[in-house]
Amino acid sequence: MSNSNLNSSSNHFSCPKGGAGYVCPDEPQFVGCCSQDPCRNVDANSTSPCPGSNLYYASYDPFIHEEIPANACIDGGKWFTCTGANPSFIGCCASDPCKSPDHTGCPDDDLLPAAWSKSRPGQFALFQDEGTADDDELSGGAIAGIVVGAVAALVTIGALVWFFVRRRGNKAAAMSGHRHTSSVIEGEHRRMYPCPASPSFISSWIGAI
Incomplete structure (x- = not known):
């Protein structure tokens, strides 16, 4: 089974000098990167899944550098991830591509086939761009997104609480002002329209006359 994912523009890996990922x-x-399918080229007569001139330079997005630990090499050499190379280099090399004087990475003649390691959790998914270096952990970008979302939610909740508290306070103030005005009007009403005199008072006044 093969997966030609490394050449996709939406992925973090590429083959800048040829071949397919x-x-x-x-x-x-x-x-x-290889010019033939290395996943189908594994049998008793094969010395390498991608031998000799079929192997090509592989590159990666430096943004995920911390998610790629040292993996494995199939035919010797050492695993490297070089962000300083132009373009960046990932894979196995007979020389140190990170110390190339002209920053060209691993020379074509020094390229060696590389392998993802089962002892490094999540590497297969990472190279397929389906996960991060650890399937049980979140990437820095995902964590940042969660933090931003949480902060936005808290700000929204705080704004709503402030709005309703202020609205309730305004309503209480309005109701208090309304009660005060009513009592003044009622008092004026009582002054303008006093109660009529009682019958006993009228009788006394007539008798006096």
């Missing part, structure tokens, strides 16, 4: 789920778990 592969990450093979089965032994020897090849990952990198």
Whole structure:
């Protein structure tokens, strides 16, 4: 089974000098750029899933550098991830591509086939751009997104609480003012229209006359 994911413009891996990108789920778990399908080229007569001139330079997005630990090499050499190379280099090399004087990465003659390591959790999914270096952990970008979302939610909730508290206070103030005005009007009403005199008072006044 092969996966030509490394050349996709939406992914973090590419083959800037040719070949197609592969990450093979089965032994020897090849990952990198090759001009033939390394996932189908594994048998008793094969010395490498991507031998010689079929192997090409592989590059990656430096943004995910911290998510890629040292993986494995199939035919010797050492695993490298070089953000300082132009373009960045990922894979196995017979020399140190990170110390290239002209920053060109691993020379074509020094390229060696690389493999993702089962001892590094999440690497197969990472090379397929389906996960991060650890399937049980979130990437820095995901964590930042969650933090931003949480802060936005808290701000929204705070604004709503402030709005309703202020609205309630305004309503209480309005009701208090309304009660005060009513009592004044009632008092004026009583002054303008006093109660009529009682019958006993009228009788006394007539008798006096």
